[in-house]
Amino acid sequence: MADKRNSKDILIEVASRLFRIRGYYGVGLKDIIEESGIPKGSLYHYFPKGKEELAIEAINHTKEFVINEIKRGFDEIDDPIKAIQAHIFQLSEVFGESENLLGLPIGTIAAETYTTSEPIRTACQEAIEEWQSIYVKKLLEAKYSEKRSKELSIVINALIEGGILLSLTAKNGEPLQAIAEQIPLLLINK
Amino acid sequence: MADKRNSKDILIEVASRLFRIRGYYGVGLKDIIEESGIPKGSLYHYFPKGKEELAIEAINHTKEFVINEIKRGFDEIDDPIKAIQAHIFQLSEVFGESENLLGLPIGTIAAETYTTSEPIRTACQEAIEEWQSIYVKKLLEAKYSEKRSKELSIVINALIEGGILLSLTAKNGEPLQAIAEQIPLLLINK
């Protein structure tokens, strides 16, 4: 049972990957069906409301994936400066590869749909807020003030989303690297 | 008569606006034709290579629009810290409005197409680089070092793109505000 993924999970994983790379409107159900090998009948069985419903589950899947990525690094490194820096350096390596197929975690979908689908927008916002709360927690533990932790977490989130965007547009990890190097300066005041 | 702009310019302006809001795949030629009132025949007369060609001109249009926005503020304020801060505060007001229809300047298209259209990706990259060079120039004039100016300009760009993304997802100017407030700290070292 442990490794037997069912059709629903496969659909979510494939959709999550494709939406990250090409966005909501850039991916058709056809793409998801072909890439997953799961027929349309099954898709509409598990997601009766169709593409939008699948996209929301895909966003939540991406959200959890990113949470795990952040937390894994944070558990190893106590100092928030070093932990956040390490996380961004790691991203710079991934997105520096010319053949990266990761895309903006949820930024693309968020930007495409913020005027057209409230349910999707909300799902994206929740993802962003959860990531933010991880940064807040890490900063609070290191005795940053409540206010400072909150504002810094926003900035960190923006730097990461913006940095990924720059790096994948340039097909080059340099932007994320430059950003990682500024983290100590930014976190100097508690 | 009042509208001395020709059909080509109208098409570029409408396309530019729609692509910013819903991205490349989220906008059909139909939308552009309906919104502009200009028939398909004209569109393919001015842009024989179709949607992709129009998108590239739309990106360049957005690029120039943003350049003017940045420069206008920069000409008024000498101090780069205050100038950049003012620019981001201004963005926070625009994107804080619940009914903002501006979208990520070019981030959405860049993220959607970086794996599917080299010409579009390149146009996006050029836009980003030109914006960056404006920041570099401003910093150099204020005696920031060559190296520092370059790395800071990357960070500023990431903060703005990321901040806009957070603000329009949250339908709230707060993220951009929080970012603007960190600018002095970030620019403390020359």
Add this chain to the structure above:
DNA sequence: TCATCATTATACCAACTGGTCTATTAGTAC
């Protein structure tokens, strides 16, 4: 065994996609 329900598999749909083609009209130069 049979009955029940979950799942899979397609055929089909109207609307729309980007794009082509041809006909017509407006504008300009001579």
Add this chain to the structure above:
DNA sequence: GTACTAATAGACCAGTTGGTATAATGATGA
């Protein structure tokens, strides 16, 4: 005027879109 080109207009196209309908199959439990 005439000739030539720029621009407009929209019918048409093949392929795709998200979504529906229905039937067949698989699994489960009584």
